Amino acid sequence: MNSLCSLFNIRFPVIQAGMVWCSGWKLAAAVSNAGGLGLIGSGSMHPGTLREHIRKCKAATVHPFGVNVPLLYPQIEELMAVILEEGVKIVFTSAGNPATWTSKLKEAGIKVVHVVSNTKFAKKAEVSGVDAVVAEGFEAGGHNGREETTTLCLVPMVADAVSIPVIAAGGIGSGRAMLAAFALGAEGVQIGSAFAVAAESSAHPNFKRAVLNAGEGDTKLSMKSLVPIRLLKNEFYEQVEQAERMGASKEELAKLLGKGRAKKGMYEGDLVEGELEIGQVAATLQEIKPAAEILKTIWDDFVATKAKLEKLKL
Numbered sequence: 001m002n003s004l005c006s007l008f009n010i011r012f013p014v015i016q017a018g019m020v021w022c023s024g025w026k027l028a029a030a031v032s033n034a035g036g037l038g039l040i041g042s043g044s045m046h047p048g049t050l051r052e053h054i055r056k057c058k059a060a061t062v063h064p065f066g067v068n069v070p071l072l073y074p075q076i077e078e079l080m081a082v083i084l085e086e087g088v089k090i091v092f093t094s095a096g097n098p099a100t101w102t103s104k105l106k107e108a109g110i111k112v113v114h115v116v117s118n119t120k121f122a123k124k125a126e127v128s129g130v131d132a133v134v135a136e137g138f139e140a141g142g143h144n145g146r147e148e149t150t151t152l153c154l155v156p157m158v159a160d161a162v163s164i165p166v167i168a169a170g171g172i173g174s175g176r177a178m179l180a181a182f183a184l185g186a187e188g189v190q191i192g193s194a195f196a197v198a199a200e201s202s203a204h205p206n207f208k209r210a211v212l213n214a215g216e217g218d219t220k221l222s223m224k225s226l227v228p229i230r231l232l233k234n235e236f237y238e239q240v241e242q243a244e245r246m247g248a249s250k251e252e253l254a255k256l257l258g259k260g261r262a263k264k265g266m267y268e269g270d271l272v273e274g275e276l277e278i279g280q281v282a283a284t285l286q287e288i289k290p291a292a293e294i295l296k297t298i299w300d301d302f303v304a305t306k307a308k309l310e311k312l313k314l
C-alpha cells in the first residue's frame, strides 16, 4: 500500500492543501469524503472559529481529515490548544520552525507533516520527528521559498535528502503532473490552487472567476524581501511591484500590505485592492467543480497516464 495512504488511512494519496480563506470544513470534508485528505486551513481563523470548523468537519465526514497551521500565526498557543482539545489526528505545519511543536503534537498521538521549500529545512523537519514532509516548489500558490526552486528540482532533492515520505506540492492540477511527482520520488501530492476554485471552497466567487480567467504569466512570486508570496496580478500586485522597484524597505512593504488584504481579496472578492494568492497552475483551471469531481478527474488521469507510460516502447 502507498505509504501515505497507510499513514493517514486514506484511499488516494492526494492532500487538499490548507489555504487561508478557502479551506474551511466544507472543502476539507468534501475531499475526505471523496477519499483524499482534506485539511482545514487555520491560518485565517480565530481559535474559536477553528474549533467550530473542526466540529463541523467531524459531523460531515467519518473519514480522516487534518488541520494546517502556519507556525508564525500570532495566537499559535491558542490554536494548538484547540487542536489538542478537539482530538485532531493529523496536523500539517508550515512557515516556521518544526522543532517547536512537533514533539508536543506527537506525544498526543497526532501525525505531523511539515511544509518545506528547501532540503535544509526538510532535514531539519525530519530530525524534529515529523512523519512526512511536503516539498513545495516555486509554482505554488501562497507563501513560498526565497530560493525559487521549482517542484521539478525540489522534489528529487528532498526525496534524496530524507528517509520519510515526501509529498510534492506546487503546480499539480492533473494526474499527469501527479504521476510526474511520483517519478521524482514523491509518494503523494498536496494540491492547493485547483481546490481553491472548488464549489466547496469558501473563497469569494469573484476570486474564483479571476483565477479561472488567469492565463500563463498572470501570477508572480512577489514581496520577496518581506514574505515571498505568489499573487495573481492585479492593482494591489502592481502597487507592490512599484514599491519594490522604488527600493521600498521591509517596513514600507509591511505598511503597504497592511492588515486584512488576503481576506479582502479572496474572501470578500475585492479584485482591485485585495491580495489574491494562487499558483501558476491557475492557467490550466477552467471551471468551478465539486471537490470530489476534481479529485476523481486527477486520479483517473493519473491511472490512465501510468498505463500509457507502461506501454511506452523505448
Ligand SMILES: Cc1cc2nc3c(=O)[nH]c(=O)nc-3n(C[C@H](O)[C@H](O)[C@H](O)COP(=O)(O)O)c2cc1C
Pocket: 017, 018, 019, 020, 022, 041, 042, 043, 044, 068, 069, 070, 093, 094, 095, 115, 136, 139, 140, 141, 142, 143, 169, 170, 171, 172, 190, 191, 192, 193, 194, 196, 266, 277, 278, 279, 280, 281
Ligand atoms: C489561496 C491559497 C492559500 C494558501 N494558504 C496557505 C496556508 O494557509 N498555509 C499553508 O501552509 N499553505 C498555504 N498555501 C499553499 C498551499 O498549502 C499549497 O502548498 C500550494 O497551494 C500548492 O501549490 P498549488 O497551488 O500549485 O497547488 C495557500 C495556497 C493558496 C493557493
